[in-house]
Amino acid sequence: MKRTENEELKQLTEAVIRRIFVPLEASGRHVHITKEQALTLFGHGLTPKRELSQPGQYLAQERLSVVGPKGEFRDVAVLGPERQEAQVEISVTDGRTLGIVPPVKLSGDVSGSPGAVLVGPKGRVELSAGVIAARRHIHMTPEDAARMEVRDGQTVKLRTFTERPLVFDDVTVRVSPKFATFAHLDYDEANACGMHPGDLGRIVP
């Protein structure tokens, strides 16, 4: 009986927290590829290994190397499902290792971005564009967006309740019924605010 009450209290607390705060997540470097590219690189489509916070999105079993003019990263995560266009998301710090200056752009907008070479066990793909530092953003359900009074595409400020607290100014809100509500930072940003797993943020005026 005690245990059930504790469980209920925990769920209630969690529900209240979700109404006020936005959970923070750090995205490490990762790659999105097309079905055709998966065939070239791995000889088959992507295989789900672990679900991610966004419904339907997964970390693939397959991993690949990202090669730039100055260096490379091996064993880089590939996220599925496959997309219409390849995208390599790295931090500005990663860019220094590769010898690529990634423009800070919203995920999905790779226009004018630099390329890189992807190497898998079965082949290689030369991207002429696609390398970006993902602009910080909040995925949000329509319910949470209505509650927090923000709309799709809006830029908001996000206060982080973290070891090295700060307020990020230019955070883009993306609203979709396909989303779960999470703020996504890259590792430069996560380290700069001293973020640890489970940390929370809050949209502020």
Added chain:
Amino acid sequence: MKRTENEELKQLTEAVIRRIFVPLEASGRHVHITKEQALTLFGHGLTPKRELSQPGQYLAQERLSVVGPKGEFRDVAVLGPERQEAQVEISVTDGRTLGIVPPVKLSGDVSGSPGAVLVGPKGRVELSAGVIAARRHIHMTPEDAARMEVRDGQTVKLRTFTERPLVFDDVTVRVSPKFATFAHLDYDEANACGMHPGDLGRIVP
């Protein structure tokens, strides 16, 4: 004549800017060592190569390797003059490479911090403590501190006028007549706010 006027205008603008803004600087990973350690590592004291923004501080000709349990950095900058106590300032990202979790601490406070091994051309030094991620801070002259109404040791908020603007919450002000007024960020922080050389910040309420 025209040139002199332009020069005057530039100096005037610069003076006005310095009254309102705080110039931002990014500190890469670097090491401070004692005279005794310099002798062990290099066989002699440190040799100045280039002056830094803080009066009397310099980048040394000498460079060394910092070795951690998981990896190492070669050719790491050493800053002079020598200090009473060694200190290795790295970013949290650097810590992942070395296999060391640096506590975020104010420069000069290495109590309870992890150690590392320093390797120079003439010898090695095993530090039992000294590795930190420097807490973001503003060096300030007494004149600027009076003007901006802050005092030594105070924690302020710093808005960055940068590519990825944000407000750092926990910025420590250090006031001394020996200082020049500059805000110091590490590379995680500089990348997270999209800082470029010459960028400015401003203390906000």
